Amino acid sequence: MRLGLPRILNLYHRYLPLMAGFFRALPGVELVISAPTNKDIVARGIASTVDDACLPLKVAFGHLHELNGAVDRIFLPRLVSLEPGSSMCPKFIGLPDMAKSCVDKQLPLIAPVADVNRGRGGLLETLVTAGKELGFEESVIEQALSRGERAQAQYRADCLSGKDPVALLKAIETRREYRPPKEEGELNIRVIGRSYLLFDTFASLGLMEKLRRLGGRLLTNEAVDHRTIERELGRYQRPPYWTLGREILGAASYFLRQADTDGVVFVEPFQCGPASLLLTLVEAIAAEHPDVPFTALVLDEHTGDAGLMTRLEAFTDMIYRSRMHREVK
Amino acid sequence: MKLTFPHMGNMYIALRVLLDALGREYIVPPKTSKKTLSLGVRHSPETACLPLKLNLGNMLEAAETGADSMLVIGGGGPCRFGYYGTVQEQILKDLGYDVSFYYFSQDTREDFINMFKTISNGRSLLRIWQAFKFGLRKLAAIERIEGLSRQHRAFSSTPKKATKLQEKYLRAIDDAGGYWKVRRLERLAKREYEALPRREVTEESVLRVGIVGELFVVLESFVNFEIERRLGEMGVFVRRPVSLSAWLHHKMTTGSFSDKDDRETAKEFAADYLAYDAGGESVVSVGQSVRLAREGYDGMVHFMPFTCMPEIVAQNILTRVSEEEDIPILTLIFDEHTAEAGIVTRLEAFVDLISRQATPL
Numbered sequence: 001m002r003l004g005l006p007r008i009l010n011l012y013h014r015y016l017p018l019m020a021g022f023f024r025a026l027p028g029v030e031l032v033i034s035a036p037t038n039k040d041i042v043a044r045g046i047a048s049t050v051d052d053a054c055l056p057l058k059v060a061f062g063h064l065h066e067l068n069g070a071v072d073r074i075f076l077p078r079l080v081s082l083e084p085g086s087s088m089c090p091k092f093i094g095l096p097d098m099a100k101s102c103v104d105k106q107l108p109l110i111a112p113v114a115d116v117n118r119g120r121g122g123l124l125e126t127l128v129t130a131g132k133e134l135g136f137e138e139s140v141i142e143q144a145l146s147r148g149e150r151a152q153a154q155y156r157a158d159c160l161s162g163k164d165p166v167a168l169l170k171a172i173e174t175r176r177e178y179r180p181p182k183e184e185g186e187l188n189i190r191v192i193g194r195s196y197l198l199f200d201t202f203a204s205l206g207l208m209e210k211l212r213r214l215g216g217r218l219l220t221n222e223a224v225d226h227r228t229i230e231r232e233l234g235r236y237q238r239p240p241y242w243t244l245g246r247e248i249l250g251a252a253s254y255f256l257r258q259a260d261t262d263g264v265v266f267v268e269p270f271q272c273g274p275a276s277l278l279l280t281l282v283e284a285i286a287a288e289h290p291d292v293p294f295t296a297l298v299l300d301e302h303t304g305d306a307g308l309m310t311r312l313e314a315f316t317d318m319i320y321r322s323r324m325h326r327e328v329k
Numbered sequence: 330m331k332l333t334f335p336h337m338g339n340m341y342i343a344l345r346v347l348l349d350a351l352g353r354e355y356i357v358p359p360k361t362s363k364k365t366l367s368l369g370v371r372h373s374p375e376t377a378c379l380p381l382k383l384n385l386g387n388m389l390e391a392a393e394t395g396a397d398s399m400l401v402i403g404g405g406g407p408c409r410f411g412y413y414g415t416v417q418e419q420i421l422k423d424l425g426y427d428v429s430f431y432y433f434s435q436d437t438r439e440d441f442i443n444m445f446k447t448i449s450n451g452r453s454l455l456r457i458w459q460a461f462k463f464g465l466r467k468l469a470a471i472e473r474i475e476g477l478s479r480q481h482r483a484f485s486s487t488p489k490k491a492t493k494l495q496e497k498y499l500r501a502i503d504d505a506g507g508y509w510k511v512r513r514l515e516r517l518a519k520r521e522y523e524a525l526p527r528r529e530v531t532e533e534s535v536l537r538v539g540i541v542g543e544l545f546v547v548l549e550s551f552v553n554f555e556i557e558r559r560l561g562e563m564g565v566f567v568r569r570p571v572s573l574s575a576w577l578h579h580k581m582t583t584g585s586f587s588d589k590d591d592r593e594t595a596k597e598f599a600a601d602y603l604a605y606d607a608g609g610e611s612v613v614s615v616g617q618s619v620r621l622a623r624e625g626y627d628g629m630v631h632f633m634p635f636t637c638m639p640e641i642v643a644q645n646i647l648t649r650v651s652e653e654e655d656i657p658i659l660t661l662i663f664d665e666h667t668a669e670a671g672i673v674t675r676l677e678a679f680v681d682l683i684s685r686q687a688t689p690l
Contacts, residue, residue: 050644052636052662078605087407087608094607094642101602101649113605238415238432241406273409273638276376277416284419298376 001134004071006063007034009056009092010244011076013195014222015123016169017155019075022127022148026136032071033173034063037202041066042301048102054271055300056196057091057098059203064103073108073134077126080115086243087117089274110134124149159222166199166208185215187319190255192221192248192282193267194275197299204299205308207267214316221251228254236281245274252282256289263293263319265312270300291326293318330354332431332448333396335384336361338548338573339471342503343464344400350460351450356396358387361551365390370665372420379552379634379664380545381413388417392426400448403432404440408609408639410545467502468574470511474498477522479569482561483535486528492558494521530564536684539621540569541614542632543640546663547571553632554669556661556676560630563680568626570595570617571610595620602646609639615646622654628683629656630676635664657683 005011005019012019012033023031035041037059045062067074076099079092091098096111112129116122124145131141151172159165164181171178189211197204198220211218229250233239240246255261266282268275279296286294295315297308332355334344341357348355359365361383369386388399399418405411418430431448434440445457478495482488498518505511538560546552547569560567575591595616596606603615618629631647633640644660651658659679661672 050641050648050660052641053645057641080605090407090607090609090611090638090642093407093605094603094611094639094646097603097605097607098642098645101646105649236415238403238412240412240415241404271376271636273378273636274412276374276378276636277381277409277412280374280416280419284423287423 001028001073002030002032002071003134004032004034004067004074006060006067006074006076007036007200008060008063009095009196010079013169013199015152017151017172018123018127018148020148020172021151022131022144023075025144025147026131026134026140029134032067034066037062037200039202042203046301049098052271054091054273055203055269056194056200056272057095058301059200060095061099061102064099064107068104068107071108073110075130076109076111077123077130078111078113078115079123080113080120081117082114082122082243084116086241086246088243160225162219162223164218165195165220165222166201169199181209181212183212184217185212186217187215187316188219188260188262189216189316189319190219190251190258190261190264191267192252192255192264194244194248194269194272195220195222197269198267204267205303205305207265207297207299207308207312210309210312211265211316214312216316219255221247224251224254240274240278242274245278248275249278249281253285256285256292256294261292262323263295263315265315266294266296268296268298270298291322293322330398330429331356331396332398332400333358333388333391334400335387336549337380337384337545339468339499340573342471342499343461343468345503346464346467347457347460350456351448351452353448353450356391356394358391358396361387361549366665372424374416376636377416378409378637380410380543381416382665383545383549383552384413385417385420388421388428392421392428397428399428399430401430401432402434404434406608408637410609463508465574465577466508466511467505468577470502470515471499472572472574473515474502474518475569477518479557479561479567481522481525482558483564483566484527484530485525487526488562488564490525491522491561494518494525528564536565536628536680536687537621537626538565538567538680538683539617539626539629540567540632541571541617541629542610542643543614543634543637544571544573544576544610546632546634548573552634552663553661554672556630556632556672559673559676560680563677565680568621570621571613591617598623602650603642607639607642609637611639611643614640614643615650618647618650618656618658619654622650622656626656627687628679629658630679631658631660633660633662635662657686 003023023029041062042059044065045058048061049058076096078096079088081087096109099107110130110133112126113120114122114126127145128141155168158168168178229247232250232253233246240249255264332353365383365386368389369382373382373385401414403411403414414430414432421428433444449457474495478491482491485491501514502511557567570591592613595613598619599612599616603612606612614631647658
């Protein structure tokens with residue numbers, strides 16, 4: 001039994017440890033993860049969705065095409081709300097339905113609902129449902145689940161300790177040792193954005209690698225713990241209601257106020273609804289800290305490599321210059 | 330405290346009743362215009378959706394004439410609409426305006442009642458509730474008149490008269506001081522509409538088109554270039570299962586108004602295509618398209634603002650609905666660059682297409 005997990009959104013770019021830990025522990029299940037995003041995947045994704053979808057959604061459809069026909073079932077839960085009081089964006093909610101419309105009506109999806117706000121259980125419950133749908137007994141599911149949970153907790157702890165999430169995910173996927181990125185400079189650059197764009201090397205045009213080559217020592221919002229995020233959001237009378245939006249705003253607020261931050265890069269996919277509004281709030285915090293270089297980048301499938309490189313170079317130049325200023329003072 | 334509020338269709342008529350009852354000083358922002366649009370666009374995030382930009386424009390125009398307190402709807406989600414206020418508040422602050430925001434929260438009924446208490450000006454909750462209900466009654470009356478317009482435009486030989494009547498009664502209802510007056514206006518309107526001369530057509534030969542989509546764009550004729558009227562004047566019967574009062578009922582109640590609203594019906598029809606409410610009007614857009622297709626409508630027009638998240642979900646699914654339910658669906662996307670001529674051309678082509686399908690050679 002081949003079970004497909006698309007390399008998309010937070011399914012892979014955050015919850016891979018949980019997913020892999022769980023499905024690999026189910027006897028007889030072979031976990032198949034779609035190939036890393038490439039030109040072909042993006043092209044197929046673009047061709048099968050409406051023009052105005054955001055880049056991550058287009059990429060997602062490409063990956064589903066990739067898995068369709070190559071596996072027996074595809075795990076694609078409907079993520080509505082993962083924690084009380086917040087919500088995923090509409091595109092996450094409608095994803096399984098859109099996939100059936102855009103990719104293939106017969107797509108063999110396992111698509112349980114995670115909606116804690118309406119008492120439907122969270123991500124873990126979607127795995128339990130999937131396990132049942134695949135015909136496993138509760139005791140087997142329980143065991144698999146605890147393996148997944150342990151792996152996820154370990155990943156989270158590693159992220160918080162400053163390890164590179166991309167390398168961590170790769171280690172889990174290939175079952176090899178964690179190998180930290182080779183090049184690491186001395187500029188404390190903080191990258192704020194959605195893991196599924198930042199960690200997708202093809203879709204983000206290697207933004208993280210580029211920054212490292214330019215001398216960055218990177219942390220992303222994955223390295224900020226939940227408590228800190230909530231504390232930062234406490235500054236707002238009406239914090240955002242999007243799960244990832246909350247993280248992004250909280251992490252931006254935290255990093256911009258940290259004394260050791262050399263610069264902050266805010267990355268959003270073109271057409272990302274929540275990001276389009278949150279940028280206004282993030283820019284307001286950045287304006288309060290004019291000594292911290294800040295830049296916002298919008299990426300889509302038309303973004304050119306050279307254009308991105310130029311902007312990142314300009315950004316790191318700005319950091320060096322602001323350092324010089326401080327030293328002169 | 331000088332209150333104001335952003336426009337959404339005819340909402341101002343209901344809010345006027347409410348604020349009068351509260352004895353509050355308020356300003357109704359000038360009707361949404363090109364000036365509103367350019368003001369709003371200048372100061373809004375570039376890829377924010379159009380309603381945010383227009384509403385910011387409304388606020389700026391009202392602030393120019395002295396408004397200092399904004400009444401907005403907040404909370405809810407997952408669509409951006411519930412977060413407009415927070416962003417607009419930040420933008421106005423950055424521009425140097427000293428304004429306060431009051432949020433009608435969509436989250437719980439308690440929040441909603443608390444909001445009333447904040448702006449109550451010492452009036453009793455009962456009094457406020459009565460005023461609010463009367464405001465809703467006015468909206469319902471206006472929607473009934475709009476319904477008459479849609480009906481009679483399609484069958485009348487003088488469709489432009491229907492539009493004139495609609496404008497006349499909208500003003501009259503806005504001015505009306507009591508329930509009996511509103512009822513009388515409704516009766517009068519019905520009589521006047523029925524007196525319009527009919528053209529020589531049978532019920533069956535008239536093309537029928539449904540309008541669905543994101544609420545704000547559907548309601549704001551400035552944004553959608555009065556497509557409803559244009560279709561009517563082309564002799565098309567239009568049905569629009571999206572309305573302000575239905576939306577307000579949905580937002581404000583946990584089922585106390587009506588046992589089963591249009592939204593629930595839409596959900597049932599949408600079930601095969603969109604099994605979960607993805608926010609905004611997504612499930613209504615899908616469900617009503619399925620429903621009207623099965624009722625034999627000739628086509629659907631689907632409105633959405635550029636980058637609208639829930640309607641992008643709907644749009645992706647409507648392609649499948651169109652195929653499987655065999656109904657042509659035209660999606661029109663609106664932003665500050667949308668030109669009237671482009672929209673009208675596409676609309677005319679669409680009507681040509683469906684009329685050719687309706688009468689095969």
